[in-house]
Amino acid sequence: MHSDLVASVRRFNRTVTQRVGALDDEYMARGRPLAQARLLWEIGPDGAEVAAVRARLGLDSGYLSRLLRNLENDGLVTVGPDDQLGGDGRVRVAALTESGRAEWTELDKRSDELAWSILEPLTAQRRQRLTSAMAEVERLLVASMVVIEPCSPNDPRARACLRAYARDVARRFDDGFDPALSTPVRDEQLIPPAGVFLLATLNSEPVGCGAVKLHPGTPAEIKRVWVADTVRGLGVGRRMLGELEEYAAERGWTAIRLDTNRNLTEAIAMYRSAGYREIERYNTEHYAHHWFEKRLRPPRTSGSRGHSDN
Amino acid sequence: MHSDLVASVRRFNRTVTQRVGALDDEYMARGRPLAQARLLWEIGPDGAEVAAVRARLGLDSGYLSRLLRNLENDGLVTVGPDDQLGGDGRVRVAALTESGRAEWTELDKRSDELAWSILEPLTAQRRQRLTSAMAEVERLLVASMVVIEPCSPNDPRARACLRAYARDVARRFDDGFDPALSTPVRDEQLIPPAGVFLLATLNSEPVGCGAVKLHPGTPAEIKRVWVADTVRGLGVGRRMLGELEEYAAERGWTAIRLDTNRNLTEAIAMYRSAGYREIERYNTEHYAHHWFEKRLRPPRTSGSRGHSDN
DNA sequence: TGCATAACCTGACTTTAGTCAGGCATCATG
DNA sequence: CATGATGCCTGACTAAAGTCAGGTTATGCA
Numbered sequence: 035m036h037s038d039l040v041a042s043v044r045r046f047n048r049t050v051t052q053r054v055g056a057l058d059d060e061y062m063a064r065g066r067p068l069a070q071a072r073l074l075w076e077i078g079p080d081g082a083e084v085a086a087v088r089a090r091l092g093l094d095s096g097y098l099s100r101l102l103r104n105l106e107n108d109g110l111v112t113v114g115p116d117d118q119l120g121g122d123g124r125v126r127v128a129a130l131t132e133s134g135r136a137e138w139t140e141l142d143k144r145s146d147e148l149a150w151s152i153l154e155p156l157t158a159q160r161r162q163r164l165t166s167a168m169a170e171v172e173r174l175l176v177a178s179m180v181v182i183e184p185c186s187p188n189d190p191r192a193r194a195c196l197r198a199y200a201r202d203v204a205r206r207f208d209d210g211f212d213p214a215l216s217t218p219v220r221d222e223q224l225i226p227p228a229g230v231f232l233l234a235t236l237n238s239e240p241v242g243c244g245a246v247k248l249h250p251g252t253p254a255e256i257k258r259v260w261v262a263d264t265v266r267g268l269g270v271g272r273r274m275l276g277e278l279e280e281y282a283a284e285r286g287w288t289a290i291r292l293d294t295n296r297n298l299t300e301a302i303a304m305y306r307s308a309g310y311r312e313i314e315r316y317n318t319e320h321y322a323h324h325w326f327e328k329r330l331r332p333p334r335t336s337g338s339r340g341h342s343d344n
Numbered sequence: 345m346h347s348d349l350v351a352s353v354r355r356f357n358r359t360v361t362q363r364v365g366a367l368d369d370e371y372m373a374r375g376r377p378l379a380q381a382r383l384l385w386e387i388g389p390d391g392a393e394v395a396a397v398r399a400r401l402g403l404d405s406g407y408l409s410r411l412l413r414n415l416e417n418d419g420l421v422t423v424g425p426d427d428q429l430g431g432d433g434r435v436r437v438a439a440l441t442e443s444g445r446a447e448w449t450e451l452d453k454r455s456d457e458l459a460w461s462i463l464e465p466l467t468a469q470r471r472q473r474l475t476s477a478m479a480e481v482e483r484l485l486v487a488s489m490v491v492i493e494p495c496s497p498n499d500p501r502a503r504a505c506l507r508a509y510a511r512d513v514a515r516r517f518d519d520g521f522d523p524a525l526s527t528p529v530r531d532e533q534l535i536p537p538a539g540v541f542l543l544a545t546l547n548s549e550p551v552g553c554g555a556v557k558l559h560p561g562t563p564a565e566i567k568r569v570w571v572a573d574t575v576r577g578l579g580v581g582r583r584m585l586g587e588l589e590e591y592a593a594e595r596g597w598t599a600i601r602l603d604t605n606r607n608l609t610e611a612i613a614m615y616r617s618a619g620y621r622e623i624e625r626y627n628t629e630h631y632a633h634h635w636f637e638k639r640l641r642p643p644r645t646s647g648s649r650g651h652s653d654n
Numbered sequence: 655t656g657c658a659t660a661a662c663c664t665g666a667c668t669t670t671a672g673t674c675a676g677g678c679a680t681c682a683t684g
Numbered sequence: 685c686a687t688g689a690t691g692c693c694t695g696a697c698t699a700a701a702g703t704c705a706g707g708t709t710a711t712g713c714a
Contacts, residue, residue: 036460036463036471039459039463039471039472039475040456040459040460040463041459042475042478042479042482043459043460043462043463043474043475043478044455044456044459045478045479045482046364046475046478046479046481046482047364047368047455047458047459049482049485049486050360050364050481050482050485051361051364051365051368053485053488053489054356054357054360054361054365054485055360055361055364055365055368058357058361058365067699067700067701068700068701069700069701069702084661084662085660085661085662088661093702094701094702094703094704095661095662095663096662096663096664096665096702096703096704096705097701097702097703098662099662099663099664100663100664102663103663103664113662122660122661122710122711123661123709123710123711124660124661124662124709124710124711125660125661125662125710126661126662145354145357146350146354148357149349149350149351149353149354149357150346150350150353152353152485152488153346153349153350153353153488154488155487155488155490155583156484156487156488156579157579157582160484160487160579161346161349162349163480163484164353164480164481164484164485164488165348165349165352165353166352167477167478167480167481167484168352168353168355168356168477168481169352169355169356170473170474170477171356171360171474171477171478171481172352172355172356172359172360174466174470174473174474174477175359175360175363175364175462175474176359177465177466177470178363178462178463178464178465178466178474179363180465237362269466269467269470272467273465377669377670377671378670378671379670379671379672394691394692395690395691395692398691398692403672404671404672404673404674405691405692405693406672406673406674406675406692406693406694406695407671407672407673408692409692409693409694410693410694412693413693413694423692432680432681432690432691433679433680433681433691434679434680434681434690434691434692435690435691435692436691436692
């Protein structure tokens with residue numbers, strides 16, 4: 035039963051939102067409306083594009099505009115066009131003025147103070163224990179914030195992942211990575227019903243991807259599994275694998291396979307521990323040294339939405 | 345330097361207020377104003393006195409009244425006089441109606457769902473790790489939320505602690521505890537400048553106490569150190585001791601002592617580990633078996649009691 | 655070139671949240 | 685039984701937060 039796990043999460047939520055949530059706002063505000071303070075903080079000493087800030091804070095466009103005007107009137111920020119050469123003339127960039135920067139520094143200081151006010155009443159030993167437990171909670175919360183969902187391989191975020199993937203493997207393969215030598219995967223093969231491309235995001239930032247090709251009559255094939263190193267070790271790869279398998283299984287496939295390079299040792303370990311078994315070469319991929327396969331169990335419940343192929 | 349400790353707390357604050365704080369509010373609200381939802385939740389299925397709720401949520405009296413009226417108009421709660429026999433005619437009790445109870449159950453369910461939505465993406469092993477880390481964080485945050493401050497020994501909260509103290513020792517001493525046999529401590533002896541009474545509170549609930557008598561010409565004397573078992577093991581006793589010592593030291597005392605019963609073994613261990621050394625009997629307290637003393641270091645100059653490292 | 659669209663702004667609004675001063679019963683106390 | 689305190693309520697207010705429906709300008713694309 036998960037009820038005791040759920041209960042501890044709830045107790046945690048309660049204590050923490052009380053202590054951290056409430057104080058955090060209070061420390062942040064400094065007489066100024068909270069929304070303004072947050073905005074100021076989010077712009078940061080290096081400035082930021084208005085659209086980016088809006089996305090991060092999830093604000094209404096009109097509301098944000100008004101908040102910026104207020105900060106501008108207070109002489110804390112300036113909003114101007116994107117100075118970059120060839121920049122988009124529509125996007126505007128918010129930057130802190132001298133006194134805005136001072137204010138930001140103050141907020142930064144207060145944030146330190148808040149943190150310290152939590153640690154201060156504790157002994158050195160307990161401080162240590164608290165911070166390690168916090169780090170653990172934070173890591174695992176981040177892990178649970180990663181969302182995996184289907185996405186077009188044309189999507190700019192998908193493109194970014196695929197570029198990062200190519201860069202990564204180029205670095206790890208013995209002889210670099212030349213796409214021309216590798217068996218190409220066309221986008222159409224990763225678009226339903228031929229296959230699917232899954233994107234992993236953390237706060238809508240892309241942090242991983244994976245795809246599966248569903249070619250009738252042959253096992254499903256996994257391609258392009260990549261995880262950003264910012265979230266490595268949090269089980270994202272494993273989840274991605276699971277979702278891809280589930281996708282294939284739901285559509286009637288009973289086996290799934292993949293090829294991989296001998297240098298990707300963690301990936302290989304992950305495949306093995308996820309139930310993949312090494313098989314004979316089944317393709318002519320130039321960069322592959324190992325081939326793996328896993329039998330898929332038919333999905334549990336009703337929803338038999340597929341294809342009885344294979 | 346504690347900068348890395350502070351940095352982890354800050355990272356934690358950020359992640360947690362984002363993930364837990366924001367979602368918690370959203371889950372709670374359900375279309376209704378958040379304040380009303382919170383109030384409804386706080387009243388709970390068993391009802392609650394208006395004053396108690398106000399204290400817990402820290403709301404303005406007028407504001408709370410209005411919120412209650414709104415909930416009443418929505419048919420979710422009823423506010424009536426205290427039904428209890430001989431109850432105070434001024435205090436009013438809020439109780440949930442049938443549909444208020446349904447709403448509360450719904451909130452309870454959503455709270456479970458929120459918790460589960462955090463656990464769900466994780467593997468069983470990570471769920472386990474997350475919940476234990478959360479429990480650790482929560483315990484230590486609670487520890488850091490305990491506030492210790494001077495208080496009159498007449499204060500009802502102080503009285504409650506002293507009663508609890510008497511109850512505790514009566515249970516632990518070999519032959520019970522008869523105040524008449526014990527050397528009495530008069531309240532005046534615990535009021536500055538003759539001494540001080542310190543109260544430990546958690547969310548303004550009393551959870552511990554301690555006192556020191558400052559009799560000129562003799563060492564300071566610690567009395568009545570007690571900690572509620574809800575917060576035992578969190579270092580509250582140790583902090584209390586430290587504050588009492590600091591109080592005496594700041595006023596020029598260079599030694600502090602206390603007596604204790606042989607059955608209070610954890611207390612004795614704490615005194616030893618806090619630097620107290622056993623000495624000869626110095627009083628005729630009926631229930632005492634051990635006497636301890638500690639030399640006090642003169643306080644650091646100036647009022648800089650900020651970030652005392654270590 | 656024209657047209658849909660994106661990024662941002664403005665004005666006009668509503669709802670929430672919260673404060674403050676005073677009022678009216680009830681209670682505790684001398 | 686007068687007096688002040690306590691617990692709750694009402695009215696009158698303010699500020700903050702957020703929404704919505706247009707507008708303006710710049711871009712991307714056929």
